[in-house]
Amino acid sequence: MTKPRRTQAANTTRITYLALLTLLLVAPVIGLYPVFVMKLLCFGLFACAFNLLLGFTGLLSFGHAAFFGSAAYVTGWFVKAQGWTPEMAILAGTVGAGLIGLVVGLVAIRRQGIYFAMITLAIAQMVYFFCLQAPFTGGEDGLQGVPRGNLFGMLSLQSDNAMYYFVVAVFVLCFLFISRIVNSPFGQVLKMIRENEPRAISLGYQVDRYKLLAFVLSAALAGLAGSLKTLVMGFATLSDVHWSMSGEVILMTLLGGVGTFFGPVMGAGIVISLQNLLADKVGSWVTVIIGVIFVLCVLAFRKGVVGELQAFRERRSAAAQAGSKQA
Amino acid sequence: MEIFGIPHQAFLGQLLLGLVNGAFYAMLSLGLAVIFGLLGVVNFAHGALYMLGAFAAWIMLDKFGINYWFALVLAPLAVGAFGVVIERLFLKHLYKLDPLYGLLLTFGLALIVEGVFRELYGASGQTYPVPELLAGATNLGFMVLPNYRAWVVAVSLAVCLGTWFIIERTRLGAYLRAGTENAALVQTFGINVPMMVMLTYGAGAALAALAGVLAAPIIQVNPLMGSNLIIVVFAVVVIGGMGSILGSVVTGLALGLVEGMTRVFYPEASNIVVFVVMVLVLMVRPAGLFGKEA
Numbered sequence: 001m002t003k004p005r006r007t008q009a010a011n012t013t014r015i016t017y018l019a020l021l022t023l024l025l026v027a028p029v030i031g032l033y034p035v036f037v038m039k040l041l042c043f044g045l046f047a048c049a050f051n052l053l054l055g056f057t058g059l060l061s062f063g064h065a066a067f068f069g070s071a072a073y074v075t076g077w078f079v080k081a082q083g084w085t086p087e088m089a090i091l092a093g094t095v096g097a098g099l100i101g102l103v104v105g106l107v108a109i110r111r112q113g114i115y116f117a118m119i120t121l122a123i124a125q126m127v128y129f130f131c132l133q134a135p136f137t138g139g140e141d142g143l144q145g146v147p148r149g150n151l152f153g154m155l156s157l158q159s160d161n162a163m164y165y166f167v168v169a170v171f172v173l174c175f176l177f178i179s180r181i182v183n184s185p186f187g188q189v190l191k192m193i194r195e196n197e198p199r200a201i202s203l204g205y206q207v208d209r210y211k212l213l214a215f216v217l218s219a220a221l222a223g224l225a226g227s228l229k230t231l232v233m234g235f236a237t238l239s240d241v242h243w244s245m246s247g248e249v250i251l252m253t254l255l256g257g258v259g260t261f262f263g264p265v266m267g268a269g270i271v272i273s274l275q276n277l278l279a280d281k282v283g284s285w286v287t288v289i290i291g292v293i294f295v296l297c298v299l300a301f302r303k304g305v306v307g308e309l310q311a312f313r314e315r316r317s318a319a320a321q322a323g324s325k326q327a
Numbered sequence: 328m329e330i331f332g333i334p335h336q337a338f339l340g341q342l343l344l345g346l347v348n349g350a351f352y353a354m355l356s357l358g359l360a361v362i363f364g365l366l367g368v369v370n371f372a373h374g375a376l377y378m379l380g381a382f383a384a385w386i387m388l389d390k391f392g393i394n395y396w397f398a399l400v401l402a403p404l405a406v407g408a409f410g411v412v413i414e415r416l417f418l419k420h421l422y423k424l425d426p427l428y429g430l431l432l433t434f435g436l437a438l439i440v441e442g443v444f445r446e447l448y449g450a451s452g453q454t455y456p457v458p459e460l461l462a463g464a465t466n467l468g469f470m471v472l473p474n475y476r477a478w479v480v481a482v483s484l485a486v487c488l489g490t491w492f493i494i495e496r497t498r499l500g501a502y503l504r505a506g507t508e509n510a511a512l513v514q515t516f517g518i519n520v521p522m523m524v525m526l527t528y529g530a531g532a533a534l535a536a537l538a539g540v541l542a543a544p545i546i547q548v549n550p551l552m553g554s555n556l557i558i559v560v561f562a563v564v565v566i567g568g569m570g571s572i573l574g575s576v577v578t579g580l581a582l583g584l585v586e587g588m589t590r591v592f593y594p595e596a597s598n599i600v601v602f603v604v605m606v607l608v609l610m611v612r613p614a615g616l617f618g619k620e621a
Contacts, residue, residue, distance in 0.1 A: 299417065
């Protein structure tokens with residue numbers, strides 16, 4: 001009875017994803033502004049990377065801007081000052097963020113919960129001050145006018161459409177990669193750590209190693225998102241690495257649905273759209289609106305948009321099942 | 328005269344500046360410790376409450392001509408009342424959940440409060456005059472001590488000592504501590520725990536506001552003054568051991584001094600030295616200097 005229902009749900013999910021992918025592919029043709037969609041995808045990827053840690057491992061990092069922002073700077077600097085090709089610069093940003101993630105992770109996983117959050121926040125603030133003072137980051141101005149360059153030295157990304165399909169390709173690959181991680185045995189161990197860490201320890205798992213690897217993966221993917229963002233927008237600034245960015249990515253994930261696959265992307269979409277729509281209309285009230293959404297999410301919608309939808313679907317199918325039994 | 332190759336005036340000046348900063352760290356992390364101890368909430372809004380305290384004092388003077396000495400009492404009362412409202416409206420729904428939700432909620436609140444003030448007053452600072460009684464400086468012979476800064480250190484030490492005394496040595500403090508251990512049990516003794524929790528958050532908010540009023544004549548009163556400070560205060564709390572009152576006070580003062588000294592010898596690192604210390608301490612003692620191993 002339950003088995004065909006579950007496949008049905010899986011089918012619906014697959015169809016939804018295919019529809020979304022098609023929409024992504026035709027977006028520039030039907031007149032969606034490619035730079036906006038690219039920005040959305042970059043932040044969607046950032047939120048997915050963050051969710052790998054919070055949603056599937058149960059670790060709340062309050063310092064993910066450090067990885068996003070430092071990778072943005074690294075990529076920007078390699079492209080602009082060293083003339084690297086975009087794919088090499090992205091690789092450098094991603095690896096750099098992963099290495100910073102390794103160092104931060106080694107310190108932070110020594111504590112749990114609240115402490116973990118505060119330690120990541122504090123170390124991220126060190127990264128922020130480093131970026132503020134280091135000679136190659138441009139200080140308060142940041143790196144401006146970063147060229148997109150030629151992919152593999154051949155394919156120009158200068159046009160928004162070329163860049164767009166590159167970003168879509170990277171995003172889809174990363175999305176698949178993350179779902180592959182989560183659905184692997186490794187991902188199962190991560191979920192077990194989230195649900196019951198003492199039990200995982202007593203079963204003989206080296207919990208700290210799993211957490212550290214999850215942290216490094218999440219940091220590297222967040223870095224990849226930051227690198228892409230630099231190429232798309234052409235700049236890397238202090239706001240990429242400021243702690244309010246760490247807060248923003250938490251909001252995106254929470255709003256969309258912690259621990260769901262698509263939730264973070266949707267959350268990023270909502271937040272970025274709101275910022276784009278409201279920025280010229282209400283000025284700095286945007287911060288206040290973001291704050292209000294934050295408070296509402298924590299008080300009333302802890303599952304997030306996608307999570308609430310899933311819960312609704314489950315309730316409905318449970319009700320239908322109960323109904324069919326009665327009949 | 329020179330100390331470690333630095334003119335002693337500059338050296339002692341930075342030492343004093345460090346002590347003043349340390350006094351603020353101590354008062355703010357003390358409030359955080361009290362709130363965390365009883366409510367289990369990491370109050371991200373603490374910086375915003377500190378900012379509110381400073382703005383309350385500035386508005387009282389600017390709009391109503393209420394002087395510093397009254398503001399010193401009225402601003403913390405007003406912000407404390409605001410804290411009580413926050414607790415009733417928002418925080419009390421979260422006590423049964425993971426403490427991370429408290430952190431996220433208060434983060435949202437901080438965004439709202441700071442956003443509103445930035446919209447109303449802009450990002451530039453407002454100046455608040457030093458009260459006449461404390462203007463000027465005293466020449467101690469080996470250095471010139473600005474009276475107001477000496478006053479700030481004295482007041483915050485007194486407040487820290489007072490809070491420590493209330494919590495560790497009085498009956499009320501015993502109830503508070505018992506309430507953190509086992510709220511249900513304390514409730515059966517006829518003590519109104521929800522009320523106690525509410526007033527504790529109010530008191531923590533008032534402490535933050537008092538620090539804000541004290542800071543107003545020293546720094547520019549601006550909407551972002553809290554968010555710049557709160558992360559350092561978090562680091563102080565992590566180093567001291569979360570929830571430990573003694574730890575907050577001692578670590579706060581000590582880190583202020585460390586920061587001041589770094590500014591003398593290696594200014595580039597003064598912004599991050601607190602975080603470096605935090606990392607080093609965590610390597611050796613993951614629970615913090617005064618914390619209990621959880």
